[in-house]
Structures are given as C-alpha cells and as structure tokens.
Amino acid sequence: MTKNEMIYEGKAKKMWSTKECEDYLIVEFKDSLTAFNGEKKSEEVGKGALNNKISTEIFHLLEKNYIKTALVEMIDDNHQLVKKVDIIPLEVIARNIATGSLTKRLGIKDGTVLPFTLVEFCYKDDDLGDPILNDEHALILKAVKDQSELDYLKAEIRKINEILKDFFAKKGLKLVDFKIEFGKDKDGNILLADEISPDSCRFWDMETNEKLDKDRFRQGLGGVKVAYEEVLKRILS
Numbered sequence: 144m145t146k147n148e149m150i151y152e153g154k155a156k157k158m159w160s161t162k163e164c165e166d167y168l169i170v171e172f173k174d175s176l177t178a179f180n181g182e183k184k185s186e187e188v189g190k191g192a193l194n195n196k197i198s199t200e201i202f203h204l205l206e207k208n209y210i211k212t213a214l215v216e217m218i219d220d221n222h223q224l225v226k227k228v229d230i231i232p233l234e235v236i237a238r239n240i241a242t243g244s245l246t247k248r249l250g251i252k253d254g255t256v257l258p259f260t261l262v263e264f265c266y267k268d269d270d271l272g273d274p275i276l277n278d279e280h281a282l283i284l285k286a287v288k289d290q291s292e293l294d295y296l297k298a299e300i301r302k303i304n305e306i307l308k309d310f311f312a313k314k315g316l317k318l319v320d321f322k323i324e325f326g327k328d329k330d331g332n333i334l335l336a337d338e339i340s341p342d343s344c345r346f347w348d349m350e351t352n353e354k355l356d357k358d359r360f361r362q363g364l365g366g367v368k369v370a371y372e373e374v375l376k377r378i379l380s
C-alpha cells in the first residue's frame with residue numbers, strides 16, 4: 144500500500160489515505176513527544192519507530208486473545224496499515240495503581256494499589272483539556288450511541304487490562320495504568336484503535352519501581368528513549 148493524501152496530523156501521528164483501498168489508512172508514528180495538552184514539546188529521534196514496534200507487538204498479543212483491533216500490519220519502522228474507523232471521542236482509561244491525575248484529583252497516595260481496576264472515560268477534546276466524564280455525560284455528548292456501547296468499552300478494557308497486566312508481570316513490569324481508544328468500522332463493529340505504547344501507558348519496574356514510560360518526559364527525568372527501548376526489549380524477551 145502506498146500513501147496518498149495526509150488526512151490528519153496529531154501530536155504523535157499522521158494518518159494517510161492509501162492509493163489502493165479506501166477502507167485502509169496508513170499511520171505514521173512521529174518522533175514528537177508532547178505532554179500537558181501540548182504545552183511541553185520535544186523530539187526524540189527513534190521514538191516513533193519504538194512506539195510502532197511496541198504497539199504492533201501488543202496489538203498482535205491482544206488479537207491472539209480475541210480482542211478485535213484495527214491493526215492490519217506493520218509496514219516499516221514508522222508505519223502501520225490499519226482499517227479505517229471513526230474514532231469514538233473517548234479516552235478509555237484503566238488504572239491498577241494510583242498515580243498521575245487520579246492522585247491529584249482524589250488525594251490518594253501515589254503508588255497505592257487500587258482494590259480493583261478503576262475504569263474512567265475522558266472526552267477527547269483538547270480545547271476542554273480532555274475532561275473526565277461519567278456515563279451520563281458521555282451519553283449527553285453523544286460520544287457513543289447508547290449505554291450498551293459504554294458497557295462494551297468498559298468490558299473490553301477490563302479484558303485488555305487482564306491480558307496485559309499478566310503479560311507485563313512476566314516481563315518484570317507493573318502495568319500501572321493506560322489509555323486506549325476505540326473506533327467503529329464501516330459495518331459498525333467497535334475495534335481497538337490508535338496505539339498502546341509507553342506514550343499511553345505507565346510501566347514501573349517490578350523490583351525498583353523505575354518509570355519506563357512517558358512520565359520520564361513529563362517529569363523531566365531524562366532517559367526517555369532508553370526506557371522505551373527497555374520496554375521493547377522486555378516485550379520481545
């Protein structure tokens with residue numbers, strides 16, 4: 144498949160239509176790093192390729208576990224072929240350990256293991272700063288068709304969390320929390336879309352709690368690329 148026209152450019156990715164098939168898109172993973180709704184920006188050469196490889200491996204693992212995804216195949220270091228979907232404008236978040244915005248919002252001590260996996264929705268809207276939503280907000284905003292779709296997203300992220308939590312535990316990593324996105328294909332099927340990478344997940348080393356994800360950039364800890372390389376190395380081990 145070859146790139147036709149760029150139809151979207153986001154903070155971390157570009158999307159292209161293809162010359163051959165209108166049901167497919169090409170995703171290009173950029174080397175840009177952004178945080179705090181784009182207020183902090185940087186470039187890290189090779190970050191796009193690392194996220195592409197990590198996300199492809201994770202999506203393949205999920206497909207093997209009967210999660211339906213929009214990924215067709217990795218094309219090269221920075222590109223994936225994906226099914227065209229209409230993105231549902233919700234960030235679906237699962238949290239196993241309290242950190243980040245949850246600790247700020249509710250005053251829970253950073254690092255507290257939650258008694259059960261917490262699932263949250265945020266509205267994908269940069270102008271509003273991606274606000275947290277409850278089910279009724281999501282329905283009023285028509286982010287989904289009905290409650291059954293919200294229930295499906297919640298059930299799906301819980302399944303994904305169980306698969307990934309076990310997988311990463313075997314690799315010596317705690318899956319602290321992560322954000323995923325879903326889209327609808329032309330037949331109305333809901334597919335896992337976007338990416339799952341250290342940009343969208345928090346991974347802590349099982350022994351040392353060293354952060355191996357985008358918090359290294361957010362918190363100015365340095366060693367971003369080394370951390371992403373370590374995640375890929377452990378996935379492939």
Ligand code: 5GP
Pocket residue numbers: 234236242243244245273320321322342343344345357
């Ligand atoms: P928090 O709400 O604590 O900032 O983030 C919770 C989880 O969702 C973290 O793993 C974080 O990386 C991910 N996340 C939240 N918002 C975004 C976003 O806008 N983009 C990306 N890539 N990940 C996000």
